[in-house]
Amino acid sequence: MTTKSTAGRKLAPANDNTGTEAAARVADVLLLFAGGPRYLGVSAISRELGLSKAVVFRILQSLVSRELLATDPGVNGYRLGQAAAALGASALRRFDARTVATPILRRLRDETGETTTLSGLVGDERVYLDQxxxxxxxxxxxxxxxxFPLHAGSSGKVILAFLPEDRQESVLRRTLEPLTDKTITDVDAxxxxxxxxxxEGVAVSLGERQAGAGSVAAPLFGPDGEVHGSISICGPQYRFTPEAIDRYRGLIRAASEEIRDNWTWLRDSEAGSA
Structure with a gap:
């Protein structure tokens, strides 16, 4: 039996497409945990992503070994692990919009007496980042x-309204699932x-995402002029009278503009000190 040295011989490059596909599968598995139940099993993930159980199991074991996922005694499923929590906390700390939005949303909460929120655009959905x-x-x-889907509720609708036309159309071509009996699922409507x-620069929802909840939202524009999320004032629907909504429209619009201006100032000041 003989062997050949690989010294001085260029190895064949890995298949980029295969590597990209594998990375995408891992990312898709992690994203299921971001928006789904606390625990997910192999079968549920396999059905949702259209992957074999063997592939899903290998991905899960790899993520567990890196503490991105974890298991609990007596529970048949996986949950997000400590490393995932650390990544999320680090991302929030480094998200400039959250830095500049925090004092403004606190002030808005004090002015209205209602809960205020910050949402970020993630793919073609949105995620609550702070409240x-x-x-x-x-x-x-x-x-x-x-x-949450972008078609349901004021925080989603106001993002969807300001997305580039091709991305907006991509969302509208999908089946618009109702979250409540007030969710707008007719494309023309x-x-x-x-x-x-x-x-208007503002969206209003009365029970569209959550029954009995009212909200008024404005877009979150970044220094690049693109919409990156939204901010909202939300509370029990019975308190969202026409008079309250009119007042909140002006307040949320002004808060959105202030966040955009402060975010731009922060970006420019950091660029100037670099």
Missing amino acids: FESPREIKMTVDIGRR LRTALAETAR
């Missing part, structure tokens, strides 16, 4: 990190609502 809870006994709170939102 400042109302001091009232009866109030609305949101699930940080949970993903949604187009009308989005056009009004684009004109």
